[in-house]
Amino acid sequence: MQIKENNIHDFHINNILKKLDQKDLDAILVANFNNIYYLSGYLSTSFAFLVLKENPIIFVSEMDLENAKNNSSIDIVKYESFEKMVEYFKEEEIRNLAIESDLTANVYDKFKDFNLTISDVISTERMIKSDGEIKKIMKASDIAHKSLIELDVRAKQEKAALEWECAYELAYLMRKNGASAESFETIFASGLVSSLPHSTPRHHILDTPVLVDYGCKFEGYCSDTTRTFIYTEKQEEISSIVLEAHDKAIDAIKAGAKACEVDKVARDIITEYGYGDNFIHSTGHSLGLDIHENPSISLKDKTVLENNMVLTVEPGIYLEGEFGIRIEDMVLVDKKAKLIGNLPQIL
Structure with a gap:
């Protein structure tokens, strides 16, 4: 546009x-x-x-x-x-x-x-972003991704840092790097509470895995990213399933596809591995000035995707009493999805 x-x-x-x-x-x-x-x-x-x-x-x-x-x-x-x-x-x-x-x-x-x-x-x-809006979302993403790398979650885990300390420092780093605010209250969930999609940071030493869902605003426009830092063989197994659903859902995104079709791609993959009941939210959503905008990437949303929509893709598997894994990225809709940012999915 x-x-x-x-x-x-x-x-x-x-x-x-x-x-x-x-x-x-x-x-x-x-x-x-x-x-x-x-x-x-x-x-x-x-x-x-x-x-x-x-x-x-x-x-x-x-x-x-x-x-x-x-x-x-x-x-x-x-x-x-x-x-x-x-x-x-x-x-x-x-x-x-x-x-x-x-x-x-x-x-x-x-x-x-x-x-x-x-x-x-x-x-x-x-729903359809202008070139200027897209640039601001990309800048917000760049700031957020740079800040998570600077935080160094694995080093924090080794030093027995607290969840709330890490969330607070990440918010500080994003502002230091040019953000005006967080897109939403940062989720820094570790151990058992990582199975809660919207856990609140606790006065609790980082356990494993560590799920970080966060974002920042640049000139009013939001970013949204999730990374889960894994440490065990079981966590790696679940992470590989989530990543496959994440990648295949992104592959399915293009102008002309329906939002519900993208959700089905991710959901079917997770279901095939036996964890369909543990994927308890939609696959993603649009964002811009608000962190949640239309359309929703869910089974009920039949919106036809158009060029210059910006969407999140965030499948997850949540095992109550054990842990949860979620991987989330933003994409720009075009003839095929264009990944926003270059933060590795596995850190």
Whole structure:
């Protein structure tokens, strides 16, 4: 997608307006911070409401006005009250109003007199990444991968470091190397708790194996990687199965394939080895400004993959009372999947 980044907001807005018009919707009310940022370049620190129509406008809290003036490509006005917003909508003759699915009940109630329709038009637009977005995701990946190498997990394990210490140091290294934040709270799970896909780092000396699921943000865009450091023959056996599912799933990713088909490839391989019941989550997901975006690489998601989608592939096997193994990478969808980053799958 060859679009100059200074024109990217207009490009997305025009696409969304066309889709709203096709559904006879006059405007969409946007309250999700990342969606507002996606369309305007302004990331709210308080609250804001973007009214996306032919001449879009953002209602901004007074404490955020300077921030919005410096960053928004869309006209802004100071938010005064919901009553003023409703009055504005009526003046603009907005009747059929789209809203986001995560709009709070309190805000929904303020606009209930309009003909409201829940729309996924923005999340659908966000599935396809621009060249600029892809570069930011790749940079976030580079920072994260460099930081994990610098951490040296095996050396930490030999020194009897604690899980929480390693998670904290990895977050520090990512910031030191250029990240603005973690994509999510780092998972640093060892020993028995590695069988918990979302374990929380403990005040506990590193056991084996060590599963690290982590990522960072660069200019708002996320990375997401998992590596499992293995130490025993049984762990190596399970790791080889997970890696085979990981590699074959990536091979199945291409423009035109369905998300559910990719999940099935990974799931079938793990099932053939007898561990189907131990693969307890989807094979992956999209990501961008949010760590989880559409589509999901799951059996139920029939989304047809398109060029410039960015996806994770993260099969895992979890043996309760023993350990868990997960290997995760990000890929860019094209004629075939392009692996993002060059961090070895086995470290």
